[in-house]
Structures are given as C-alpha cells and as structure tokens.
Amino acid sequence: MFSVLRSARRLLPLLMLLVAGLGTLQTASAAQVTDVLGRKVEVDHAPQRIVLGEGRLFFALALLDRDNPFQRVVGWQNDMRLLDPHTYDVYAKLYPQVAKLPLIGQASEQSVSAEQILALKPDLAIFSIAGEGPTQHSPVADLLEQAGIPVLFIDFRVHPIKNTRVSLEALGTLLGREQQAQEYLDLYDSHLKHVTDQVAGLKDSERPKVFLELLAGVWQAPGHTTGKSGLGSAVEAVGGHNIAADVVPGALGDVSVEYVLKADPDVYIATGNRAPGVLLGAGVSADTARQSLARIIARPEFAPLRPIRDGQAHGLWHDFYNSPFNILAIEAMARWIHPERFKDLDPQATMADINHLLKVGLDGHYWTDAK
Numbered sequence: 001m002f003s004v005l006r007s008a009r010r011l012l013p014l015l016m017l018l019v020a021g022l023g024t025l026q027t028a029s030a031a032q033v034t035d036v037l038g039r040k041v042e043v044d045h046a047p048q049r050i051v052l053g054e055g056r057l058f059f060a061l062a063l064l065d066r067d068n069p070f071q072r073v074v075g076w077q078n079d080m081r082l083l084d085p086h087t088y089d090v091y092a093k094l095y096p097q098v099a100k101l102p103l104i105g106q107a108s109e110q111s112v113s114a115e116q117i118l119a120l121k122p123d124l125a126i127f128s129i130a131g132e133g134p135t136q137h138s139p140v141a142d143l144l145e146q147a148g149i150p151v152l153f154i155d156f157r158v159h160p161i162k163n164t165r166v167s168l169e170a171l172g173t174l175l176g177r178e179q180q181a182q183e184y185l186d187l188y189d190s191h192l193k194h195v196t197d198q199v200a201g202l203k204d205s206e207r208p209k210v211f212l213e214l215l216a217g218v219w220q221a222p223g224h225t226t227g228k229s230g231l232g233s234a235v236e237a238v239g240g241h242n243i244a245a246d247v248v249p250g251a252l253g254d255v256s257v258e259y260v261l262k263a264d265p266d267v268y269i270a271t272g273n274r275a276p277g278v279l280l281g282a283g284v285s286a287d288t289a290r291q292s293l294a295r296i297i298a299r300p301e302f303a304p305l306r307p308i309r310d311g312q313a314h315g316l317w318h319d320f321y322n323s324p325f326n327i328l329a330i331e332a333m334a335r336w337i338h339p340e341r342f343k344d345l346d347p348q349a350t351m352a353d354i355n356h357l358l359k360v361g362l363d364g365h366y367w368t369d370a371k
Helices: 002-027 055-064 079-083 085-094 096-100 114-119 139-146 160-174 178-199 231-237 257-263 286-297 318-322 326-337 347-355
Strands: 031-034 040-043 050-052 073-077 103-105 124-128 151-154 209-213 267-272 313-317 367-369
Touching (some): 031 160, 055 124, 055 160, 055 318, 085 096, 103 114, 114 139, 124 139, 139 151, 151 160, 160 178, 160 231, 160 326, 178 231, 178 326, 209 231, 209 257, 267 318, 267 326, 286 367, 313 326, 318 326, 326 347, 326 367
Parallel strands (some): 050 124, 073 103, 209 267
Antiparallel strands (some): 031 040, 313 367
C-alpha cells in the first residue's frame, strides 16, 4: 500500500507536466486578432474550412497558403468568374477544384445566402468591408457570429495602403502563416516607402492632375471613377491630384464628361479586366492589352482629352483595387504621373519579386501604355 502511494507521489510531477502539456497543445493554435473594423476575432485552432465573401479575396490566400490558395476554401462567391473571367480561367486550369467550389452567392451582396454558408460548416468567414460580398453592414456577418462562426473583415479597396498591412497581419495570424505574411509585407513596405519618400512635401502645384476612369467601356456611362479613397488615394500617395476627389467623397462615383474636359487632366488612366473594356490580367498578352486600350481611348467622349491626344493614356488591371498586390498599381501610377522622378522604378521587377513568393505567379499583362 505504502509503496503504491510512494509511486503515485513520484508520478505526480510527471502527470502535472503532462496535463500542462496537453493544455498547451489545446491552446497552441488559438489566436486572437483585431480586424480592420477594430473587432476582436478569435479562433481556437487554425481554420481549415474557410468561406470567402468575395472570390477575389483569394489573392490574399495565395500569399499565405502558397502551395494551394484554395486548400482551405469550402465556398466563395461567383464574382471572379463573372467579373474577371480571364483570371478565373487561369486559376481554374491550375487548380481544378476551383470549378467545383460551392457558391454562396453571385456578384452582389444581396445574392449571398447565409443558409448556404452555414451548410458548409466553415470555421472562418472572410469578408471585405465594401464590395460585391457581405460588408460591415450586412446581416450575414451577424447571423454567422450568432452561430459561433468567426468573421474576419479585411480591406484592400477602401483604404488600400493602410489596410493591406492590417488585413494580411490578421489573416496570417489566424491561419498560422505569420512568416509568409511578414515576408510579403516587408517587400510591400520597402517599395511603398521608396515611392512616398520621392514625393514627400510636394506642393499642390507640383501634383499633376489625374483622371482615373474605372471599368472604362464596361460601365454603363463614361466617367465612372474613384474619389478620396480606393485607388484615388493611391493617386494622391504617388504625388498626383485625383480630379474626381474634388467632387466624389467616397471610393466610387461618377463624373460627367464635361467635368473631365473642363478639369483638363495631365494623365488619363483606364482600369479594366474584361471586354469590351481594357483587357488586362492573368493570361493577357501585351498586344491584346494595348489594342484594348486603343479602342477605349478612341471613344468620342474623352478623345479630345489632352493626355489622350499626347500619348499620356494608360491602362491598369481593375482588380488591383481589391488586391494585396496593389503595390504594383502604385508603382505603375508613380511612373505615369511623375516619369522624371521615377524613371528608374520598375514595377515589372517588383512583380518578379512578388512571384518569388508565390507558387503560381502573376502571369500576364497588368498595365499598358497608349504609346
């Protein structure tokens, strides 16, 4: 009896260490982050079943789950297939499971089904604060949280420069991909600083006027643009003056042809990702990109613009507005807006650096010039 007690006493410290170890194992993958809305989001394990509130948010996963950005995705919206079909086709060929992913909605917030999301039993939902999917004001997020499903809000489109870091840091922590997130953010920060340092302290008179037309040729009327946020804020960050920011307070809006002609911008930039607009993105050739831009600037509405007449017209992949790869748009616009300051800046080389971090790199033409 006494020998049994002595044995038990000797084992007690070992048992305590074992229990403590089990507790550590149970909590090792637990994580809490603060998302772009300032909300605390907690998971008790690295999520393995993710729902994307917009299909195009998968670009963030491509930086983190590099072997297969779809390996944890169990459902997403249909927006990329509908709104950027070339990019969708490229990734669907590389990852056949993409075509079989269950859809939670089409290309609008109203089309998203909370019931469909719940049926997929996700352990994390990733939403954007604005766009085609559930946003910060959507009841879908509330329903999921009531069901015990964590919802992380990220943002690459409303405040792209500030929130790219916040979004990737939070997502990297929740997915156990902190190192991968930091590798990209180190690259992002160094390239961003190089640009912003060059234009720091510019006077208003030294900022060329820029007209950025979104989805030119696709949108129902010419003049769809961005204001003080979105890509408009990137124009300001690289030392330009976005002429629409004077009249469009938010990320998106429309200006009249007359307003643009009177403003007399120095630089014209059209974004696009599909016909009949500027065709740019994955799998797009240089000739296709250039020819599509030529068709857009030949439209009678803006053909009289000085930058179009003088060859200062450019095309930019539209989906940069909602992508962590927006540093490429920033560098491309910096060269167009301040060619003398950024003559040595090479966004193509930056894309090559990014591709070193990706198993499937960006392959295609994402910007083009009228010249």
